[in-house]
Amino acid sequence: MVKVAEEWFAVCGGCEISILDIGEPLLDLLPQLDFVHIPVLMDHKLFGQTGEGTKIDIPKADVGIITGGIRNEENREVALEMRKKCDIIISLGSCANFGGIPALANMYPNEAILDTVYSTTASTEAADAPSNVPALTDRVYSVNEVIKVDVSLPGCPPVPDWIVTALVSLLESKPFSLPEKSVCDVCPTVREKKTDSTTLRRPLQNAEFTTGRYDNMRCLNEQGILCLGPATRAGCNYSAFASAEEQVPRCVKAYMPCRGCFGPIRPGANPMVDMMGAISSIGLDPKQIEDRMATFNRFIGSGRLRPLPTRR
Ligand code: SF4
Ligand code: SF4
Ligand code: SF4
Numbered sequence: 608m609v610k611v612a613e614e615w616f617a618v619c620g621g622c623e624i625s626i627l628d629i630g631e632p633l634l635d636l637l638p639q640l641d642f643v644h645i646p647v648l649m650d651h652k653l654f655g656q657t658g659e660g661t662k663i664d665i666p667k668a669d670v671g672i673i674t675g676g677i678r679n680e681e682n683r684e685v686a687l688e689m690r691k692k693c694d695i696i697i698s699l700g701s702c703a704n705f706g707g708i709p710a711l712a713n714m715y716p717n718e719a720i721l722d723t724v725y726s727t728t729a730s731t732e733a734a735d736a737p738s739n740v741p742a743l744t745d746r747v748y749s750v751n752e753v754i755k756v757d758v759s760l761p762g763c764p765p766v767p768d769w770i771v772t773a774l775v776s777l778l779e780s781k782p783f784s785l786p787e788k789s790v791c792d793v794c795p796t797v798r799e800k801k802t803d804s805t806t807l808r809r810p811l812q813n814a815e816f817t818t819g820r821y822d823n824m825r826c827l828n829e830q831g832i833l834c835l836g837p838a839t840r841a842g843c844n845y846s847a848f849a850s851a852e853e854q855v856p857r858c859v860k861a862y863m864p865c866r867g868c869f870g871p872i873r874p875g876a877n878p879m880v881d882m883m884g885a886i887s888s889i890g891l892d893p894k895q896i897e898d899r900m901a902t903f904n905r906f907i908g909s910g911r912l913r914p915l916p917t918r919r
Contacts, residue, residue, distance in 0.1 A: 609778060612668035613645040614689055616675030616682040617709045617747060621764040622700035623647045623674065628767040632847075636771065639778060643668050653685065668693045670777060673756075676706040676909055677748040681741035690754040695777060698750040699770070701763040701868050706909030708763070710747040711901055713912040717743050749909035758783060761840070763868035763906060766857075768847045789872050790836035790856045790865045793844050795821040802890045804831035816862045821855050827864045829889055833896065834864035835903070837885035838878035842869050868906045879903035879911075 615623065627633070643666040644651050654660035663684050671693025677683050690696060701707040712720055721736040721743075750756055758777070760769050769785070776783035786793075808831045816824040827834040836856065844854040858865050871878050882903050883893045896902050904911045 608641045609639055609670060610641050610643050610666070610668040611645070611670045611672065612643055612665055612689060612693055613647070613672040614665070614674075614685055615647060616673065616686070616703070616750075617678035617707075618675035618700070618702055619708075620647070622702070625700070625762075625764045625767050626672075626770060628764075629771055630767070632771050636774060640774075663688045665689060665692050669695065670774075671696045672699050673697070673750050674699045674703050676702045676709055677744060677750065677753050678709060679741040679743050683744060683748075683753055686750060686753050695757045696750075696754065697758040697760060697773065698756045699760050700765045701761050701870060701906040703750045704756075704759050704761045705870050705907035706747040706749050706912075707906050710749075710908030710912060711905065713746045713908045714901065714915060716914050717745065719914075746913075747909055752909060759785075761785075761868070761870045761906075762843055766843055766845055768845055769842065772845075772847065785840065785842045787873050788841040790839045790841050790843070790859075790869070791826075793841045793854065794826075794836055794856050794859055795852075796824045796826045796859065797822070798826045799829060800889060802829045802831060805890055805892065806831060807891060807895045808832050810864065814862050814864075821859065824862070827859070828886055828891065831891070832864050833886070833902070834859075835867035835878065835882060835905075836865040838871065838876070838881035838903070839865050839867045840869040840872045866905055867903070870907050878907065 642648065652658065653663045653665070655664070665685070665688050671689045673686065673689060673696060675682070677686055698704050702709060706713065725731065725736045726733040751759070758773055760773055762769070773783050810833065812832065814824070814827055814830050814832055841856070843857040846854055856865060867878060879899065886893055893899060900912065
């Protein structure tokens with residue numbers, strides 16, 4: 608029996624839904640797993656069941672799963688405790704691995720965020736920021752910026768079949784890694800390496816496609832719909848039960864462009880530079896994208912986004 612602890616930090620809860628989305632294979636796995644701590648499912652308190660503890664305490668576990676980035680000092684302390692008590696740490700989802708959507712806030716100082724949220728938003732009755740909650744960290748951190756992570760499973764939300772594959776690999780002591788390819792490398796759309804439309808279309812404008820077909824759909828970037836496939840790691844197409852032809856990148860499968868949720872193809876890659884090169888090479892001017900910093904780093908802001916210099 609493998610003991611599992613799970614914690615969630617700055618999250619929407621979608622990563623936990625991905626665990627449930629494993630579906631029937633989860634039933635085969637469950638007899639081998641003993642969940643000792645998982646706040647989304649069971650009421651296990653951090654300071655003892657009646658608050659009698661004086662420090663955060665998580666039971667020992669073989670595997671620790673963490674979702675969400677680190678946004679406050681409590682998240683940081685719990686992450687350190689998870690590292691201390693768990694032999695293997697899995698960071699699950701784009702928020703845990705790269706900060707995710709919450710890390711877009713790294714473009715602003717905390718004071719500006721609190722001011723907007725509690726005082727200046729048109730629909731808000733101005734109030735002081737609460738003082739009886741854990742203090743914000745200076746920015747959103749990915750889990751691996753705070754503790755050592757053994758297995759990274761990105762995706763917003765992550766892919767259930769990767770969760771099973773990773774868990775089974777751990778149970779069988781086999782190595783596990785994600786492909787080092789781009790979403791384009793596994794995308795079946797037709798590429799002519801040039802665009803017919805030099806003007807980018809609005810993201811929600813419909814692509815041209817034939818329902819149920821992907822092999823006669825023109826690449827979305829070439830249709831003038833910004834797609835981050837060239838600079839994003841492949842993997843969202845993975846399904847343990849589908850044929851290779853059926854394994855189409857998740858957004859493309861819905862005739863929508865990739866937004867980059869699997870993060871860079873390899874550590875250290877710079878998706879903004881890669882995307883500027885990719886779209887320029889087919890004839891699109893990247894200057895059309897007004898908010899290039901946030902657009903190209905939408906899910907990976909922990910390492911890349913910082914407050915913009917104030918204009919004088
Ligand atoms: S990675 Fe996506 S699904 Fe998971 S917590 Fe973050 S926003 Fe939600
Ligand atoms: S840019 Fe998008 S649509 Fe075009 S090949 Fe890459 S993933 Fe597919
Ligand atoms: S196509 Fe891109 S944004 Fe969509 S799920 Fe895959 S990696 Fe994420």
